[in-house]
Amino acid sequence: MSKILIIMQREYITRVRKRTFIVSTLLAPLGFFALILFSVLMSNYSGGTKQVAIYDDAGLFSGVAFPDAPDRSVELHYIKGDQTTSKKYDAIIRIPANYDIDNPRKIAISCTSDKNLGMIASTYINKVFSDKVRQVRASKMNITQDQLDNLNTDIELSYQKLSEDKKKGATAVVGMGFGYLIGIAIYTLLLVYGTMIMKGVVEEKSSRIMEVLVSSVKPIQLMLGKILGIAAVGLTQFILWIILMSLSVIFLLPALGLTRPPGGQRMPASETMDPQTVDQVISILKDFHYGPMIVVLLLFFLGGFLLYGSLFAAIGAAGGDETDSQSLTFPVILPIIITIAMMTNILGQPDGKLAFWASLVPFSSPIIMPSLMPANPPLWQIALSLILLFGGFVVCAALAARIYRTGILMYGKKTSFREIGRWLFMKS
């Protein structure tokens, strides 16, 4: 056991003090922070208010109000008749005198400057004009504004389960999204750190230190020490990210006064979502039981990491070099990819059959079980899944160790799957 610890220590220390580790650990939250900062800045950045003149040569829209954009990105000035063109407008919309309202063509918008109006402004102007044209045509057809509003009623579907109240329905949707994020995070970590294990083994083989080591320690100790050491690296990075990101959200954003956009202005991203929904999502997120969730997340991350890590280690040992090993990774990566492919289905029906079985099978449970946590699965399911996962790890590690101990001493030979199969049944 103590030898495993010594190996673990080396694997951990040599990786954690690497420049790439420090840089990626610091940069990822910084990038995350920059992303938030950027999107907040972008939403606040009006780029100045665009002044747009409407020359209504046809006199069609007299008496119709043209509202300014609520975010002050566009101010519309209605000018009747042929006033002199002034340079103070960023763009001019001209409605020709022969404009036929019953057969509307495109209204020409000409810009007085080289600058484009920009997406938001153009979209707003388009929307205003289609509204106004409809309004004018409606009044021509003797349809009142009330009748028109009646026709335009938005329908909002709210999804809820029969026996549950509205809040629970919304919780399911938010939980699904949150679970998906967790699943993707574990998936990424499994692949990134699994590959790291494989590379570590390949490095030991190609640098020829392997045979020096195996005369001191048993191959299984070497394998477990490496997997655990790298798992610790992954956990360290994961935890540091969470801490750094929380810190950046808690301290940096308020310091810049950017947590909420100033009153009267709204982020474009939330344009489609009304503020109530946002608040509801936040309150649902606040209601999740983070304590148990984090415990389950860490346990399943560790279990999944041990299971897949031992397989990646075996693959690394079987291959002669990195490209060789890379070509052997497919059967290991396949179950991970299948799991991710099933995830939308599973999270859509967190109490369905597929979700149940996927949360128990050791190859998919490390990803599925934590991502089901927002849906509050029963405790016995979590416990059973955990037992199966660690049982699966023991079986996988035993098989992987057989491949490992033979593979690490093989040099200069390309390994086929058939050969690996033979190693599994070879006597020690």
Added chain:
Amino acid sequence: MDQVTLRNIEKRYGDHIASASVSFSIPRGSIFGLLGPNGAGKTTLIRMITRITMPDSGQVLFGGEPLREEHTSRIGYMPEERGLYKTMKVYEHLIYLARLKNLSGTEAANRVNQWLDKFEIAGWKQKKIEELSKGMAQKVQFIATVLHDPDLLILDEPFSGLDPINAKLIEDEIYALRQQGKTIIFSTHRMEQVEDICDQIVLIDQGHKILEGEVAELKQRFKEDKYHITFDGVVGDDFAETFDVQMVTEHEATVHSRSCSNDILKYFLDRDITIRSYSEILPSLNEIFIRAVNEPKSRADQPTYI
């Protein structure tokens, strides 16, 4: 007392016989040559002595006891395929390897410092392995092998890649270790390297033991009663008539003589030809090996051999 005893060791990899019922003993405090061409099965035998692999059948004894896990910390093994972690520093790397051999942290640090001083390379401590030349890395590798003061040292091709100065350094170290009562197994396919170093050898070919014994005794056994003489003067025609002459020039001759070799000397003395040197020609290990391989009858104990 034998440090290591192999009893009927068999090992197969599929259809390939890596070791065919090999038995021999290695006396404690000796330098033992494990010789044979590439692919003869030397590394396979070493891996079984170090418990990296297990024999299919047969037994390995270590100091008279059946080989156990604990014994591995009393073995130092420098494999032929050797290397170190490239990005680790010399000092921490040696500490790491020492700790894997069950040394405590302080003990490891003491020993590493001692050895670095001894080899006058204490200045390399903070250098990364990848910054070292091949010869420098070999020295570090040797230190890693002996750090834990093993009773048995197994060196597989220890001189490959070493310049003569460093080779001499390692060679002297090997003698010093024998002086301390350590046993050294020296595995190589370059037999001329070990002729003077080894006390005993065993010759392996294609998984079979060809012969074993003390170097001097083997040379006697395989000698061809040839003598080499250098002289000043001219030998007459009667020289070739009297002796079985293999080669003769103006200043030297090679003679085959089953009888007393003093007769040859007497011939020169009688004719007053000045003898510069006179010696018996003993076969090199290389020659012995080639002859042994070509004499199937010397492997009477392996009837299944091709």
